[in-house]
Amino acid sequence: MRIFVYPGSFDPVTNGHLDIIDRAAKLCDKLIVAVLKNRSKTPAFTMEERVSFLEQVLDGRGNVEVIPFSGLLVDFMKEHNATTVIKGLRAVSDFEYEFQMALLNKNLAPEVETLFMMTNIKYSYLSSSAVRELASYGGNIRDLVPEKIVDQIYDKLKAY
Ligand code: COA
Secondary structure (H helix, E strand, O other): OOEEEEEEOOOOOOHHHHHHHHHHHOOOOEEEEEEOOOOOOOOOOOHHHHHHHHHHHHOOOOOEEEEEOOOOHHHHHHHOOOOEEEEEEOOHHHHHHHHHHHHHHHHHOOOOEEEEEEOOHHHOOOOHHHHHHHHHOOOOOOOOOOHHHHHHHHHHHOOO
């Protein structure tokens, strides 16, 4: 069974992430969306909220599972017998950081591969922080995140 992992902080999940999830799910038997901690960022949404958003929008996708984890990605991979990390690349600016992460992870776990997918051009400008910024000022985020979670994002962020 080929198990792939798509890791991220998903603070919150966007249509750009969903595009990668749908495409990656076709390449494996099971895709685990791993909600991890990026130590250099303080999330706006709690782990529970980020997992709940993903579960709401991924409902009905048979081979996709959402699992929270606080620890190293390579440990998560081993724990779940996963072979491949999926990462999305939006622009050249993502490359350097992703390249470093992929090499670090390769050093820690040589058996794990990192596979990069080009983000759909429609979402190349999109990021979770752009969504948070827009929502906090009441800007329109309806084309950027799944409809199901739009109001929940406004409810939390408009208060700021
Ligand atoms: N569409 C839209 N946005 C996208 C995207 C896509 N296809 N792909 C990435 N992004 C955005 C994310 O939303 C995020 O936006 P933000 O910075 O505005 O919040 C940004 O691009 C970076 O995304 P990503 O590369 O997924 O990073 P992340 O911070 O979400 O997650 C971890 C990074 C969690 C995977 C990484 O820190 C990790 O593996 N942590 C675990 C600990 C570990 O193993 N560390 C490495 C040791 S060497």
